Amino acid sequence: MQLTSCRYRGADRIGILTGTSVDLISTDGKWPQSMLALIDAGPALWSALASDPRSALDRRVPLAEVELCAPIPRPRKNIMCLGWNYAEHVRESAGNRDAEVPEHPVVFTKNTTSVNGPYDAIPWNPELTKELDWEVELAVVVGLGGRNIPVSEALRHVFGYTVINDVSARDLQFRHKQFFLGKSLDGTCPMGPVIVTADEIPDPQQLELRTWVNGEIKQSSSTRHQVFGVATVLSILSRGMTLEPGDIISTGTPSGVGFARKPPEFLKPGDLVECEILGIGRLRNPVR
Ligand code: ZN
Numbered sequence: 001m002q003l004t005s006c007r008y009r010g011a012d013r014i015g016i017l018t019g020t021s022v023d024l025i026s027t028d029g030k031w032p033q034s035m036l037a038l039i040d041a042g043p044a045l046w047s048a049l050a051s052d053p054r055s056a057l058d059r060r061v062p063l064a065e066v067e068l069c070a071p072i073p074r075p076r077k078n079i080m081c082l083g084w085n086y087a088e089h090v091r092e093s094a095g096n097r098d099a100e101v102p103e104h105p106v107v108f109t110k111n112t113t114s115v116n117g118p119y120d121a122i123p124w125n126p127e128l129t130k131e132l133d134w135e136v137e138l139a140v141v142v143g144l145g146g147r148n149i150p151v152s153e154a155l156r157h158v159f160g161y162t163v164i165n166d167v168s169a170r171d172l173q174f175r176h177k178q179f180f181l182g183k184s185l186d187g188t189c190p191m192g193p194v195i196v197t198a199d200e201i202p203d204p205q206q207l208e209l210r211t212w213v214n215g216e217i218k219q220s221s222s223t224r225h226q227v228f229g230v231a232t233v234l235s236i237l238s239r240g241m242t243l244e245p246g247d248i249i250s251t252g253t254p255s256g257v258g259f260a261r262k263p264p265e266f267l268k269p270g271d272l273v274e275c276e277i278l279g280i281g282r283l284r285n286p287v288r
Contacts, residue, residue, distance in 0.1 A: 001050055002194040002281075003160065005035050005073055006066040012073075014038060015066070016053055017194050022066050026058040035072050035195070039143060039159050039245045046143075046159075050197070070115045070191040071162055072141070075248055078109035079139070079189060080237060081166060083179065085227050085252025092260035101227045105236055110166065110250075111184035118192030118281070121288040122167055124269045128185060129169035132267040132287070135253035136211040136219050136275035138204065139164040140230055141195055142247040149238040154231035157243065160195040161204060164250045165211075165275040165283050170259045170266070193281040201279065204230040208278040209254065213271055221254030 002017040008024060014035055015022040025031050025038075031049075032038040038045070049056055083106035084090045091099045116122065124132060143159025166183065167190070173182025201207070204223060211219035223229075228236070233251060237243060258265040267273060267287045276282035 001053070001197045001200070003035065003038070003071060003197065004192070004194045005069045005071050007069060008061060008066045012069070017063070018060075020063050021060050022063055023053060023060050024058045025056050031056045036076065036246045039141070043144070046197070050199070068119065068193050069117050071195040072191070072246065072248065073115060075112045075115065076246055077244075078111055079164070079248045079250055081108050081110055081137075081183065081250040082106065082228065082233060082252035083108060086221060086225050086254040087227060088221070088225070088255035089253055089257070090227075092255045092257070095260070105228045105233060107237070108179040108183060110189050111180070113186055114184045114189040116187040116190045116285070118190060118283045118285075120187070120190065120285060122190065122267070122273070122285045123185070123187045124267065124287050129171055130266065131170035131259065133168045133170050133258040134211050134213065134218065134267065134273050134275065135166035135168060135257055136209045136277070137164045137166050137250045137253050138207055138209060138223050138230075138277055139191065139248055139250040140204070140234070142243050142245055142249070143198070145242060145244040147238050147240070147242045149235050149243070151231045151235045154234040155198065155204070157234060158198040158230070159245070160197040161201050161280055162191055162195045163193075163275055163277045163280050163283055165190040165273065165285065166250055166253060190275070190283045190285045192283060196280050207280070210276050211256065212274045213265075213267070218258070219254055219256035223251070225254065226251060
């Protein structure tokens with residue numbers, strides 16, 4: 001299923017994207033009314049929805065009549081993010097062809113308030129940052145919580161996958177040493193356009209991901225080049241730290257980011273940045 005959080009006639013709804021329509025989930029009280037409530041409901045309800053979506057259907061509306069929001073507009077916790085998780089990106093960041101990939105995953109977080117819709121504007125404020133950069137990433141949404149999850153079991157804990165643009169204020173990121181501030185400005189986490197449930201992506205290490213700025217390709221890679229794959233990342237993060245339903249883990253960006261280009265390139269007002277993962281969808285965010 002391609003699950004969406006959306007706004008329809010002024011109300012926040014969840015639905016299933018089916019081509020050019022959205023099947024809105026019923027408000028009769030039997031079905032969850034938010035993506036987090038749907039995830040919390042657990043596998044029995046997910047299977048019921050997948051096997052008989054019509055039983056949950058309120059109405060089918062044209063996609064053009066709904067506004068797609070971030071699938072989880074307000075996560076309960078910060079989004080956990082991997083740094084330097086593609087070898088080519090490690091090398092471009094270090095400016096060194098021989099730079100070595102990290103021995104252990106580099107983990108930081110983005111504030112929940114940074115979440116932005118799949119087509120909404122990314123705020124540009126030169127008093128805050130002059131170095132706004134793009135990062136297309138595969139994000140994992142946890143379905144079943146757990147602690148000390150073995151690699152072999154890890155993918156069973158995934159609810160689904162979505163696309164995140166980990167927009168980064170490089171000047172803030174490097175000036176403050178820790179990444180948190182530079183990664184957490186309002187609107188710098190476009191997410192969506194849908195969550196594709198895990199059953200439809202049996203192998204998360206075979207996904208093509210791309211970024212365009214004003215139609216020009218900037219990033220193009222595959223998750224098969226990740227240093228730490230999804231199952232390994234889930235296993236390592238869960239060592240002594242409980243992962244919970246609805247947690248979001250963004251698994252790092254491939255090469256082609258702006259700051260590592262020669263000369264460096266950053267987003268400016270009027271730009272359109274698009275981030276796509278084949279099989280999930282494309283974010284389309286103007287910079288304003
Ligand atoms: Zn990132």
